[in-house]
Amino acid sequence: MNRPIRVLIAKPGLDGHDRGAKVIARALRDAGMEVIYTGLRQTPEQIVAAAVQEDVDVVAMSLLSGAHNYLFPKVAELLKEQGVDDVLVIGGGVIPNEDIQGLKDAGISEIFTPGTPTSLTIDFIKNNLKRQIP
Amino acid sequence: MIYSQLIEKMLTGDKRACAKLITAVENEPDKAEKIIREIHQYTGNAHIIGITGPPGAGKSTLTDKIVKALINAGNKVGVIAIDPTSPYSGGSILGDRIRMQDIALNPDVFIRSMGTRGYLGGLSKHTKSALKVLDAAGYNYIIIETVGVGQSEVDIVKIADTILMVMVPGLGDDIQSIKAGIMEIGDIFAINKSDLFGADRTAVEVNMMLDLTMDMDRRPPVVKVVAVKNEGIDNLINEVKEHMKYLKESGKFEERRKKNLKLEVVELIEEELRKIVISHTDSENKLDGEVIEILNKNKNAYEVRDEFLKTIK
Numbered sequence: 001m002n003r004p005i006r007v008l009i010a011k012p013g014l015d016g017h018d019r020g021a022k023v024i025a026r027a028l029r030d031a032g033m034e035v036i037y038t039g040l041r042q043t044p045e046q047i048v049a050a051a052v053q054e055d056v057d058v059v060a061m062s063l064l065s066g067a068h069n070y071l072f073p074k075v076a077e078l079l080k081e082q083g084v085d086d087v088l089v090i091g092g093g094v095i096p097n098e099d100i101q102g103l104k105d106a107g108i109s110e111i112f113t114p115g116t117p118t119s120l121t122i123d124f125i126k127n128n129l130k131r132q133i134p
Numbered sequence: 135m136i137y138s139q140l141i142e143k144m145l146t147g148d149k150r151a152c153a154k155l156i157t158a159v160e161n162e163p164d165k166a167e168k169i170i171r172e173i174h175q176y177t178g179n180a181h182i183i184g185i186t187g188p189p190g191a192g193k194s195t196l197t198d199k200i201v202k203a204l205i206n207a208g209n210k211v212g213v214i215a216i217d218p219t220s221p222y223s224g225g226s227i228l229g230d231r232i233r234m235q236d237i238a239l240n241p242d243v244f245i246r247s248m249g250t251r252g253y254l255g256g257l258s259k260h261t262k263s264a265l266k267v268l269d270a271a272g273y274n275y276i277i278i279e280t281v282g283v284g285q286s287e288v289d290i291v292k293i294a295d296t297i298l299m300v301m302v303p304g305l306g307d308d309i310q311s312i313k314a315g316i317m318e319i320g321d322i323f324a325i326n327k328s329d330l331f332g333a334d335r336t337a338v339e340v341n342m343m344l345d346l347t348m349d350m351d352r353r354p355p356v357v358k359v360v361a362v363k364n365e366g367i368d369n370l371i372n373e374v375k376e377h378m379k380y381l382k383e384s385g386k387f388e389e390r391r392k393k394n395l396k397l398e399v400v401e402l403i404e405e406e407l408r409k410i411v412i413s414h415t416d417s418e419n420k421l422d423g424e425v426i427e428i429l430n431k432n433k434n435a436y437e438v439r440d441e442f443l444k445t446i447k
Contacts (some may be wrong), residue, residue, distance in 0.1 A: 001159040003160070004224060004225060004226075004249070004251075015332065026227070029223060029225035030220070030222075030223045030225060030226050031225060032224040033225045034219075034225060034226050034228060034247075034249050035227045036228045036229075036231060037231075037232060038231055038232060038235070039235065041235075042235070046235065046239055046241055048238050049238050052150050052153055052246075052248055053149060053152075053244055054153065054231075054246060054247055055153035055156065055157045061428055076230040084150070102349065120192065134161065134162055
């Protein structure tokens with residue numbers, strides 16, 4: 001691979017707890033990835049606009065407020081609407097196990113709940129990219 | 135070639151195509167060359183503003199305010215925001231965009247983050263190429279936000295028409311301000327966070343430095359702003375426009391562009407020459423042997439150089 005993997009880390013909605021997102025951002029940076037961190041209170045539209053302009057390989061969303069069942073699929077839907085089909089979408093945060101399958105059906109490839117070692121997330125990203133990195 | 139299709143789409147305003155072209159020019163040298171050859175005729179229209187200054191000076195926040203003011207006046211603005219790449223992991227956190235959240239959705243704005251990826255000088259190696267894509271795409275102002283710089287990262291001078299040097303109070307004294315490097319390249323000095331103690335003193339020190347400067351065709355203005363409160367921004371934008379007016383009226387616009395284009399061509403030639411020399415002399419293996427000769431004092435580096443050059447003449 002002759003270029004770093006580009007990952008957008010976004011916190012959709014009104015959740016203000018960003019420690020998890022920052023921990024992942026650091027871990028991905030230390031694993032050699034370029035992390036675009038867009039910060040708090042992003043709307044799905046803002047997340048998708050950033051993903052498009054930055055031409056990222058991965059969109060990684062963090063949510064601890066419970067609104068994941070609306071916001072995560074909304075982002076996946078907007079990406080699809082804009083014809084963006086080569087981006088890996090993942091999520092993490094406070095997500096009950098029973099919600100995970102529904103999110104996967106909506107286009108989120110994997111959900112990483114609290115306690116997941118960052119190495120697992122890093123390996124998942126490297127093994128599941130939707131585009132060839134030259 | 136699919137890149138022709140992307141270029142066609144980019145020219146009509148498709149942001150995704152624009153983004154993909156920037157990815158290509160950043161990562162694939164062969165495609166980059168083809169793309170830039172094809173878009174060359176569409177470039178040259180943007181006013182390129184370089185925003186530089188020490189870490190934490192408020193470059194990103196100021197960029198956000200400047201973009202908003204330019205958009206309100208009916209312009210299309212592209213932003214390239216550069217952040218440092220880790221020398222250990224090769225990764226980076228590109229966090230400039232976080233200060234520009236509300237403008238990201240505006241159809242007349244395009245923001246791209248780039249990591250330096252080992253390139254020194256304050257920019258990334260392919261900033262210029264990415265800039266050309268945005269220029270061709272019709273963004274009539276393009277803002278390049280450098281990494282937080284120290285004193286020597288002055289590569290922005292090779293790219294920008296107007297260089298805005300962002301300073302903050304309290305980072306040094308009058309001797310600091312007369313040292314060479316970034317203090318010489320500012321076309322406009324903006325003292326941000328000017329509601330803090332020491333702002334007036336900083337303004338005085340910059341002006342004293344300018345008083346000592348000989349051979350100035352134009353004295354750079356020193357403007358006080360408070361980016362976070364959106365204060366002083368209109369004044370700053372006026373100075374940016376005045377600077378462009380000055381460049382065009384004095385002929386310096388063309389002079390600078392020519393100088394930078396010349397540098398660009400020389401760099402391209404140097405890179406090709408380097409490739410030719412490396413491939414011609416099978417230098418990797420031979421060089422290892424020669425290095426040992428140098429360490430053992432049987433030869434010196436200049437002799438090794440001369441021997442290599444003889445083999446390619």
